[in-house]
Amino acid sequence: MGELMRRYWIPALLAEEIPEPDCPPVRVRLLGEDLIAFRDSQGRAGLLGEHCAHRGTSLFYGRNEACGLRCIYHGWKYDVDGNVLETPAEPAGSDSKSKLRHLAYLCSEVAGVIFTHMGAPEKRPVMPRYEWFGLAAEQVCPIKSYLECNYLQGIEGDFDSSHTSFLHNNNLANAERLKRDGAPILEAEETAYGLRAISIRKVGAERLYVRTTPYIMPSFSIVPGPPTEKFDEDDIRGFRFWVPVDDRTTWLYILNMRKKPFADEERKTLRAWIDSDYRRLRNAANNYLQDRGQQKHSSYTGIAAMNPAEQDGCATESMGAICDRTREHLGYSDKTITALRKMLLAAVRVVQDGGKPPHVVRDPQEADFSRLRSVKSVLPAGTDWHKVMEGMGPNDA
Ligand code: FES
Ligand SMILES: [Fe+2]
Numbered sequence: 574m575g576e577l578m579r580r581y582w583i584p585a586l587l588a589e590e591i592p593e594p595d596c597p598p599v600r601v602r603l604l605g606e607d608l609i610a611f612r613d614s615q616g617r618a619g620l621l622g623e624h625c626a627h628r629g630t631s632l633f634y635g636r637n638e639a640c641g642l643r644c645i646y647h648g649w650k651y652d653v654d655g656n657v658l659e660t661p662a663e664p665a666g667s668d669s670k671s672k673l674r675h676l677a678y679l680c681s682e683v684a685g686v687i688f689t690h691m692g693a694p695e696k697r698p699v700m701p702r703y704e705w706f707g708l709a710a711e712q713v714c715p716i717k718s719y720l721e722c723n724y725l726q727g728i729e730g731d732f733d734s735s736h737t738s739f740l741h742n743n744n745l746a747n748a749e750r751l752k753r754d755g756a757p758i759l760e761a762e763e764t765a766y767g768l769r770a771i772s773i774r775k776v777g778a779e780r781l782y783v784r785t786t787p788y789i790m791p792s793f794s795i796v797p798g799p800p801t802e803k804f805d806e807d808d809i810r811g812f813r814f815w816v817p818v819d820d821r822t823t824w825l826y827i828l829n830m831r832k833k834p835f836a837d838e839e840r841k842t843l844r845a846w847i848d849s850d851y852r853r854l855r856n857a858a859n860n861y862l863q864d865r866g867q868q869k870h871s872s873y874t875g876i877a878a879m880n881p882a883e884q885d886g887c888a889t890e891s892m893g894a895i896c897d898r899t900r901e902h903l904g905y906s907d908k909t910i911t912a913l914r915k916m917l918l919a920a921v922r923v924v925q926d927g928g929k930p931p932h933v934v935r936d937p938q939e940a941d942f943s944r945l946r947s948v949k950s951v952l953p954a955g956t957d958w959h960k961v962m963e964g965m966g967p968n969d970a
Pocket of ligand 2: 730731736737740741881885
């Protein structure tokens with residue numbers, strides 16, 4: 574799976590973590606590798622192996638100056654491409670530096686997120702152009718939060734439509750909600766970008782409420798906006814990236830987006846559940862600040878979340894960092910999860926056999942995913958749900 578992940582561009586850090594040229598470098602752990610991110614004097618982001626090629630001192634403590642990061646032990650200096658620019662403790666004329674190349678991953682900054690490709694350069698894909706490619710800085714609000722479990726446990730929650738009626742029921746008085754939503758009909762379809770999960774709920778006897786959720790390879794999703802009937806470009810929507818730090822921890826990036834610009838106050842609210850180190854205020858160490866009184870009287874969980882991801886965090890972290898799948902008992906409500914696991918296993922086999930897994934885009938002409946959405950719509954009862962896809966192209970939903 575790690576090899577599969579290295580076929581795609583994935584988020585490495587938020588642009589705000591290295592806000593200006595020559596600012597302090599930061600630690601980045603990604604796919605089990607310890608790296609250092611820095612922004613050079615020209616504003617370019619770089620991602621280097623943490624340990625100096627000379628004798629291993631951490632470049633986290635390095636001097637970020639004059640278009641390179643310099644190790645504080647003997648002054649070796651690296652550029653964003655991993656070239657060794659200077660080895661000042663070596664005799665003049667020594668060319669040891671020209672024989673060396675330090676580990677460096679190419680970075681690309683879009684929508685306030687710094688992406689990287691950690692695979693072989695000759696296999697580097699084109700970055701698909703999703704909706705947020707075309708949005709201005711005012712229209713996006715990217716945040717991230719740390720999750721103490723495997724990435725797959727996290728993202729499976731995005732494809733588990735039935736849990737929303739329970740875990741995210743913040744109003745026990747609304748008993749109708751459980752009756753209506755508790756057991757939706759589920760479908761899953763493979764697509765060019767990965768998988769489409771579909772949930773279909775009855776609304777009274779006359780109507781169906783249909784929502785689709787894309788799983789975008791290797792581990793991205795778009796969750797639907799609020800349960801209104803129509804897609805509204807002014808709803809805040811979240812493009813989500815579940816990025817493995819290692820096998821046991823994950824960064825969840827939520828790229829909030831909408832047409833209307835975000836005000837400063839809104840930006841603060843959107844990240845009010847996360848501290849300055851991107852750790853969640855509600856976490857396993859404090860039992861997610863669960864309130865048993867609230868659980869009895871007002872909400873299903875007793876976790877009064879500012880963001881549903883806080884309740885999801887409790888559900889998925891408490892399975893253990895790597896859930897033992899052999900002890901699960903899957904049912905109908907796990908239909909889309911089963912489809913998702915099969916699709917990922919098939920993609921891993923493709924990589925093992927030397928092939929190209931889904932959604933590795935080589936041709937810029939085929940990189941347009943700007944209309945990819947989570948779709949929601951209300952249909953008359955008895956209608957084929959595919960009707961919600963009418964008029965859409967293969968990359969649209
Ligand atoms: S260990 Fe980095 S320069 Fe010597
Ligand atoms: Fe959830």
